[in-house]
Structures are given as C-alpha cells and as structure tokens.
C-alpha cells in the first residue's frame with residue numbers, strides 16, 4: 114500500500130520500510146526548536162537528566178522572540194538563561210535581538226528548515242514548515258529536552274485528512290482566508306491528531322507566503338501537522354536559501370486518506386474570526402458594524418513581506434482612523450529591511466502606524482500592544498482566545514492583512530473594497 | 533493509579549491561555565504558575581479547590597499554545613487528574629511527559645455535576661461517581677507505551693532508564 118507524504122517523511126526518519134497510521138514510532142529529528150518561554154524548562158529538564166552536550170549543535174535552534182526585546186526583569190532572566198546555554202553549547206542557530214525574528218518566519222527564510230525534514234518545536238506553530246513539504250509539529254518543553262539528549266522523538270503516526278482546493282480565488286482573498294474558512298467549517302478539533310494535506314489546482318496560485326500562513330494555522334483545527342507537496346514554487350523558494358541537502362516527497366497514488374474535503378474557493382470572501390475561538394468565522398459581508406480600537410499586522414501568521422506589501426498598498430496616502438492604534442510588526446529583520454527599501458515603512462509611518470522591531474509581543478498579550486478591558490482589536494495573528502492579547506474583557510478578531518489595513522483606515526471591521 | 537476528589541467542571545475547548553495566561557510565562561516556577569491556574573476561565577478557581585480535586589472537561593482540553601506551563605500549573609495546583617472527553621494533542625503529550633495523570637471519558641461530563649465526588653481508577657479503567665446511583669463509567673485505555681512513561685515517572689526518567 115502506498116504512503117502519504119507525511120507517512121513517507123516519518124518513515125524515512127526511522128529504520129522502518131513502511132508504516133501506517135496508529136503506529137508508535139521513534140524518529141530522528143533534523144531540527145529541534147525552542148523559544149524564550151519554552152526552552153528554559155527544556156534546558157532545566159536536560160540538565161536534571163544529566164545532559165551535558167546537545168545531540169547536534171547544528172540541529173538545536175533557540176530563538177528568543179516572545180518577550181524580546183525583554184519586557185521586564187523576569188523575561189530578561191529567562192532570556193539570559195537561554196542565551197548562556199546557547200553559548201555554552203556553541204549552537205549554530207541562535208539569534209539574539211538585532212538579528213532575531215519570529216521563529217516561524219525566520220527558520221524558513223534562513224533555510225534552517227527544508228523540504229523533507231522532520232522538525233519538532235516547543236511551540237505549537239512549528240507546523241508552519243509543512244508549507245515547504247516538511248513534517249513539522251509542535252511539542253512541549255520536556256519533549257524538546259528529550260530530543261536535545263537523544264536526537265529522537267516518539268510519535269503516533271497520524272491519519273491524513275486531504276483538503277482539495279479548486280477554483281480561482283477572488284480579489285483580496287488570501288491564504289489566511291482559506292485557512293480561516295476551513296477552521297470555520299471543521300471546527301477547532303476538526304483535524305484533531307491528524308495530518309492535513311493540502312492539494313488541488315488552487316495550490317499553484319498560492320505563494321509560499323500564503324502556504325506558510327495556511328500551514329501555520331492547522332494547529333487551530335487541532336491538527337498534528339499540515340503539509341504541501343513541493344512544486345516549482347517550493348523549489349524556487351528553497352534553492353536560494355538551502356545550505357544543506359534536502360528531499361522532495363510526494364504522496365503515492367494509492368495512499369489512504371481518512372477524509373477528503375473538497376473546497377471550491379471561488380465563492381469564498383475575506384473571512385473574519387470573531388471572539389473567542391478561531392472557528393467562529395464569518396464572511397466579511399456578514400460582519401456588521403464592529404468598531405475597533407487597535408489593529409495589529411504581523412506575527413508568524415502574517416508578518417511576511419507579501420503581507421506588508423498588501424497592507425501598504427491599502428494604507429498608501431491614507432491614515433489610520435483617529436481612534437485606532439495601528440501596530441505593524443515585520444516578522445524578521447530581513448523583512449523589515451526589505452520593507453524599508455521598498456518604501457513600505459514610510460507609508461506605514463505616514464499612515465500613523467507604530468512600526469515595531471520583530472517580536473511576538475502583541476500576539477500573545479505579552480507587550481507592545483496589550484489590550485485593556487473592553488477594547489477590540491483586529492489582528493492578523495492566529496488566536497483569539499479570551500485574554501489572548503490582554504485583558505479578559507478584550508476582544509480579538511482575526512483577519513488577513515488586507516482586511517486589517519482597511520479596518521484600520523475605517524475604524525471598524527471592513528474589507529478593502531469599501532475604501 | 534486511583535484518584536478520589538471533588539469535581540470542577542469546564543466546557544469544550546479550554547485553551548492553554550485559559551489554563552495559564554501568557555502574562556505569567558515569565559516564570560516556570562510551578563508554585564507561581566499554580567497560583568494563577570485557570571485564572572482566565574475562573575478567577576476564583578484557586579480559592580475554591582482543595583488538594584486532590586479533579587478537573588472534568590469537554591472536548592479538546594488544552595488546545596492552543598504548546599506551553600508546558602499549563603499541565604505544570606494544574607499539577608502544582610494540587611489537582612490529582614484531569615478527565616476530558618478529548619484532549620488537544622500537545623497537551624496530551626505534555627501531561628504524560630511531566631506526569632500529570634489524564635483520562636479520556638466520553639460519558640463522565642454529562643453524568644457528573646460540579647462539586648460531586650468521583651473516584652477514578654486508572655488500573656481498572658473505570659470511574660465511579662460517589663453518592664450516586666449511576667454505575668461505573670469506562671475510561672479509554674491508555675496505550676502501553678504511555679503507561680510505561682507514567683510508571684517510569686515521565687519522559688526524562690523513561691529515557692534515563694532506557695539508557696542505563
């Protein structure tokens with residue numbers, strides 16, 4: 114029997130000839146990631162278990178992106194603890210403030226994660242790298258500690274749910290809208306424990322940025338991983354970034370899927386996830402009059418250069434509404450620099466946006482844009498749980514960069530067509 | 533593994549931000565995290581519970597962020613175990629890895645009310661609701677590998693044992 118791309122990548126990282134859903138396996142890890150919140154626990158566990166040297170200093174990646182530049186003394190202590198470990202271990206991929214970006218934007222951009230890799234990260238949005246045709250999934254800190262010791266991790270081989278997109282996307286519809294639409298259709302546990310494989314003739318229209326956004330949010334449907342079969346767009350993306358070998362995998366024609374969901378995208382309009390759960394999704398025409406206080410454009414979901422270009426196209430020669438605080442966060446230093454060179458930053462500043470250095474900050478209610486009681490934000494991030502971006506009495510509406518930018522100008526949730 | 537305690541009920545899709553909010557992730561000290569356990573779901577939770585109590589939840593408990601601070605906070609709060617209809621997968625791993633006992637039961641949530649006492653018998657795979665006339669409820673069996681993790685005292689001890 115044939116295997117899906119997910120099964121194949123897992124298989125190639127074990128000594129097995131073939132495997133099937135439900136099997137418990139031990140797999141070799143190509144890249145193991147931690148951040149300033151999750152790595153400190155992993156490092157402490159690693160040491161407690163007698164760990165001296167990580168299994169491979171090229172493969173353990175530590176990224177201080179959540180509470181950085183440090184927001185207070187406690188977060189500075191956590192970062193210091195992680196930094197000292199990274200130095201002691203001589204980690205190849207440790208990037209500090211000034212070089213660092215949001216982990217899931219930085220790793221693909223720098224070619225640290227590549228097609229065919231098996232990646233684990235002590236961060237739930239590690240699933241982002243499935244966009245490249247890698248198996249990537251989030252784990253906890255103790256799992257990371259175990260991988261740092263052994264280079265291996267245990268998994269239950271997931272069943273695969275195939276999502277087949279067909280048709281042409283409407284203007285202003287992006288990868289964000291497609292994944293919000295899916296989460297709205299299947300629910301936040303609609304893909305629990307499963308792999309989500311994206312296929313269909315629409316995929317060829319999706320840029321790598323769109324694919325990264327889609328794979329980023331499969332965890333919001335409960336999935337273990339999301340994955341795209343590599344194509345010419347993937348090949349072009351990695352060719353200029355990779356510094357080590359990589360492999361392209363495909364699903365076999367006779368592989369087994371647990372479910373197949375067909376979605377014609379031509380009828381989908383820009384989507385908005387209402388509070389307080391990412392599956393509470395409506396089309397932009399069904400939103401009504403929702404006044405807002407803040408707009409955040411950024412994060413590992415939508416802080417890439419393509420996202421900033423869309424936002425700048427809408428904000429050019431316009432200003433954020435007087436009662437709206439607009440915060441724009443390029444996801445990496447590379448993106449920031451490119452936005453500067455393309456004149457996007459000037460457009461943002463003229464639109465009265467606060468442009469921030471790369472950080473997770475506002476996305477998790479950490480710093481750089483925390484919401485007060487009763488405030489409403491439109492955000493291009495991926496979660497809108499109660500209290501996610503600040504006070505438990507605040508509200509978060511998830512959208513694409515296009516809707517976020519248009520909403521900033523109009524002071525209420527609105528699509529760019531209204532401008 | 534037998535646990536006996538008072539039930540605290542929560543609904544579906546309790547996310548890890550509700551279990552421990554991001555503003556407290558500046559520390560990984562279990563006692564500090566426990567002090568804020570479930571705060572954004574129920575601000576009085578820590579005042580109400582006593583050691584050994586049991587959280588009973590609906591579908592997809594622990595969804596969202598991978599933060600291991602969530603099961604750590606629950607364990608350090610003195611909760612003896614969590615019984616849910618289903619768990620989000622990273623939370624599920626984390627709980628086993630750190631040694632927080634968790635069980636899946638399709639039926640308990642609808643059968644039990646807040647404050648009732650229950651007994652969870654992990655060995656027999658049953659739950660009894662005390663002082664009620666409902667019969668024993670079945671819990672989903674735990675895969676042998678996961679049982680091994682629990683009996684070894686968590687993932688790191690399991691690895692150490694394998695190496696030795």
Ligand code: SF4
Pocket residue numbers: 179215216217236238412413414472473476477494495
């Ligand atoms: S940007 Fe938000 S979702 Fe992405 S890694 Fe940072 S905190 Fe997590």
